[in-house]
Amino acid sequence: MAPYESDESTTAEEADDLRAGRRKAARYVVPAAVVGVAAATIGLVPALADSGDPNLPKISAQQLIDKIAKSDVQQMSGTVKISTDLGLPDLGGLESSLMSGATKSGDGSSADPTSKLTELATGTHTLRVASDGPDRQKVSLLENAAEYSLIHNGKDVWGYDSQSNEVYHSTAADSADAHKKQDVPATPKDFTEDALKSVDDTTSVSVQGTAQVAGRDAYRLVVKPKQSGSTVGQITVSVDAKTGMPLKFTLTPSSGGAAVIDAGFTKVSFARPSASTFDFTPPKGAKVTEDGKSEHGRSEHGFKGGDRAPRSGKDLAKGTEGAKGADGMKVLGKGWNSIATFDTGGQGMPSGSAAGGKFGGILNSLGDKVSGTFGSGTIFKTRLINALITDDGKVYVGAVNKDALVKAADAGK
Amino acid sequence: MSRAEATTDSVTTEPTGGAVRAPRPLWTFGLLRSELLTTFRRWRTLALLAVLAAVPILVGIAVKIETSDGSSVGGGGPDGGGGGPAFISQITNNGLFLVFTALAATLPFFLPMAIGVVAGDAIAGEANAGTLRYLLVAPAGRTRLLLTKYATVLAFCLVGTLTVAVSALTVGAVLFPLGDLTTISGTQISFADGLGRALLIALVVAASLVGIAALGLFVSTLTSSGIAAMATTVGLLITVQILDQIPQLHAIQPYFFSHYWLSFADLMREPIYWDDLVKNLGLQGLYAAVFGSAAWARFTAKDITA
Known part of the structure; x- marks a missing residue:
């Protein structure tokens, strides 16, 4: 006994052949449907599970x-x-x-x-x-x-x-x-x-x-x-x-x-x-x-x-705790705009990275040069903390933008 | 084939209603049994199992030699123990860890490669040898034959994993001390509990291979060359493993069948961390459903010429 599927296709006429071909193609709907259902589940379940914000009594x-x-x-x-x-x-x-x-x-x-x-x-x-x-x-x-x-x-x-x-x-x-x-x-x-x-x-x-x-x-x-x-x-x-x-x-x-x-x-x-x-x-x-x-x-x-x-x-944003952490560190300004400053003693590099001499060269290439009435220096930026290292070795660090750092350096001069 | 013939006779003597004759349910098991026997009697299969059993022996002996002078694996140091497969630094203290190390070492390549060979051979190998049409002459139906083939491959997944685990446990017991063990969370569990977890891990590892087994079976229905099917399956495995290492592709990596393979190590945490394990099993189920149904669509609609 031959397998029934091939039986059909070999004995069928032209029109039947076409229909059989279509029926064969239709079988691939199953895996496609499985993929579709899986994609929908992955996409929709988190959205459905998010039942909206809960109702809670008001609170100040x-x-x-x-x-x-x-x-x-x-x-x-x-x-x-x-x-x-x-x-x-x-x-x-x-x-x-x-x-x-x-x-x-x-x-x-x-x-x-x-x-x-x-x-x-x-x-x-x-x-x-x-x-x-x-x-x-x-x-x-x-x-x-x-x-x-x-x-x-x-x-x-x-x-x-x-x-x-x-x-x-x-x-x-x-x-x-x-x-x-x-x-x-x-x-x-x-x-x-x-x-x-x-x-x-x-x-x-x-x-x-x-x-x-x-x-x-x-x-x-x-x-x-x-x-x-x-x-x-x-x-x-x-x-x-x-x-x-x-x-x-x-x-x-x-x-x-x-x-x-x-x-x-x-x-x-x-x-x-x-x-x-x-x-x-x-x-x-x-x-x-x-x-x-x-x-x-x-x-x-x-x-x-x-x-x-x-x-x-945030430590630096607050300024105070950071000031406790290192000797000789001063805090300028208050609240969120406070800037910690310390003198590295003319090294021009933060003492924290003194351990990483291997790091010094890279650091320079990462910074932006800035100048103001304080002289000139380099600004290192991250998404939260910015630091200004002046050429005479003063460091200003804070969760503030570049202008605020330059202003602080100008004022400190 | 005596059993198959007998069944065929009994079926043909019955009056038949439609084009498809209803085979007796027992026939499926007869087919499965003969498939299992054929697969596990092959020299190729035995050689694969021997390779799998040899991996823990090699790892165990290597660790034993390296630590025979009292030094720790990897040489210690500030970042010591970072190299090698997971758990390797613990083997000298507890032989049971050799089971976990061996599974972690074989899961990325040896095990799936063996599965790829067996799965790729399942349909294409029969077609290649010209025996596929004889299998289809028996009134089992193509779907039933495909399911039997898949069940055989899954049985090989389990046997392969258990081979690694048992070999590792034996070598670990011979070369290293056994006893209470420390989970990676730092808590202590008894040796019996540890053995239970080892068995659970072996089952999870076997389940992790369900996806590639289905993929291999699908590839196997596409071609009539056994070698081509095996090579394609193993090639896909390597490709996916490489893509899984490229950080820029992190958006699609969670959908690779191998992405959560090493999550079996989460069973050694206390309490067990289920998130990735569940993702892994779900993903394997998805692969099995997609490629299993694709293999069905292909195989039941295919012209068998060999």
């Missing part, structure tokens, strides 16, 4: 800020997606060596939190956070087939890099302040607290509608600088309507385009994470780097450095 900006301040979420876990686009070229390893050089702690262990968390400064990353009271937190940076975890459990702080099987250990027993600092860095909450610290008469704060973040109803708080000249366009914070915890933080530059910092929960749960999440014993054969008591200061510095790296933008 001040009430919302109070709500954030009062928010005391002790137990939560979730997944955070953080994208940073400072407009820097992706320097990869060069940049991280530069940054760990700047925070003076690149001592080699790949499990050192400083070197790891500075990776957040560029690109898109997925973090997992879990917290159970003030004594137990965990942050994991999800990498390709590997993970970097920073676990705080009671007295111990562990860093574990599964890729190289290296462990970093320090005891953070004595300072409650250190605990605060390590408390889930890089979450929308941290960003928000920093942003709200800078709220003063130079800032306008308003509640603009509602949004859904990670399946929860949230208010949208918009923070905007009033002065012109800042590179910060606006900051949008989505605040969970129930708990008052910030769920999403977006900083858009005044120049428009994609957000400079976009950190938000994609999943969040306020249930208590299982206790085993915070248990850590160094695996067999792992290389453990102890951060001894003598070096304790360095460790704290490390945490702060790592903490600050992704939000250096």
Whole structure:
């Protein structure tokens, strides 16, 4: 018995042949339809799932800020997606060596939190956070087939890099302040607290509608600088309507385009994470780097450095914290337009990149030459932070545009 | 073929209503069984499985030799352990990690290449050898034959993956210590739990190959040359792997069948991170549906001349 399809086509006449051919072609409708349905599903489901902005009772900006301040979420876990686009070229390893050089702690262990968390400064990353009271937190940076975890459990702080099987250990027993600092860095909450610290008469704060973040109803708080000249366009914070915890933080530059910092929960749960999440014993054969008591200061510095790296933008916008960070640094102006300035002592290059001599030549070619009554200098631009390095070695850095930097340099002369 | 003939006889003695005679359901399994036997008895298939089994042996011995002087894999250093397939730095501490390393090492190329050979050969190889028309003489129908062929290829996906996993587990147990293991999130799980995850990972890896199996089967229906079908399938695999590395193409990369392959490592996180795993399985299902139906459209409408 011959296969029936070919039977048909071989015995059929001309007209039947044509019809059979058409019927054959019609079979290809099936795969085409599958592709079509799949494309429609991929395109439409997110649009349909977006059920519109939730209806929430009206709330004033001040009430919302109070709500954030009062928010005391002790137990939560979730997944955070953080994208940073400072407009820097992706320097990869060069940049991280530069940054760990700047925070003076690149001592080699790949499990050192400083070197790891500075990776957040560029690109898109997925973090997992879990917290159970003030004594137990965990942050994991999800990498390709590997993970970097920073676990705080009671007295111990562990860093574990599964890729190289290296462990970093320090005891953070004595300072409650250190605990605060390590408390889930890089979450929308941290960003928000920093942003709200800078709220003063130079800032306008308003509640603009509602949004859904990670399946929860949230208010949208918009923070905007009033002065012109800042590179910060606006900051949008989505605040969970129930708990008052910030769920999403977006900083858009005044120049428009994609957000400079976009950190938000994609999943969040306020249930208590299982206790085993915070248990850590160094695996067999792992290389453990102890951060001894003598070096304790360095460790704290490390945490702060790592903490600050992704939000250096706002630190400088505020000016004050940046001023604490480096000796001999002055802050000009106030609010969003404050500019940090320091003298490198006639080197003409920022001290931070002194570690990267290899970097100096490239830096010069990246900048724009400017001149004014202060003399002449070079401007280095990113989407958020601009820096002016004068030829006599003074550095002006701020989240302000080029004109404001030149004006500050002129005034400083 | 004695069974097939017997079935044919019994079917032809029944009065037939239409052009298509209804075969007995058991006939499908008979066909599947004979297909499986034919496939797994081929020297070619056995050689492929031997190559797959050899990969973990080589990796295990290499790691053993490199670390015999007490040094760590990759030599340590500031960025130490960055090279090599995933999990390789953990093997010396726990042999079970050799399973994960071996799967991570074979998934990008060896496994899909073996699948490409078997899938590409499925229809085109029969046509090439002139046996396809004899298969179609049996009253199985083309759709049924195609499904049987696809089921055989999927069985090979599973057997190939398990070959790698079992070989890796054996080598790992012989060369390295076993015991409780640390997940990549830093939490500890028991050895039994670890074995369970290894099995789950092997199943996910096998499922990751469903897409290329369907693609290979479709290519196989396009030509009557077995070699051409295998070469095309493996060529497509390499092309997609290369395109997946080009950053400028990031917009279309999530739709490549190989894009989420290494997401099986997410099963070693605690808690398990499902997002990419679900995307991977969904994508494989989509490829299977699209290319499976395309293969059906082609094969059922094709003139069989060989």
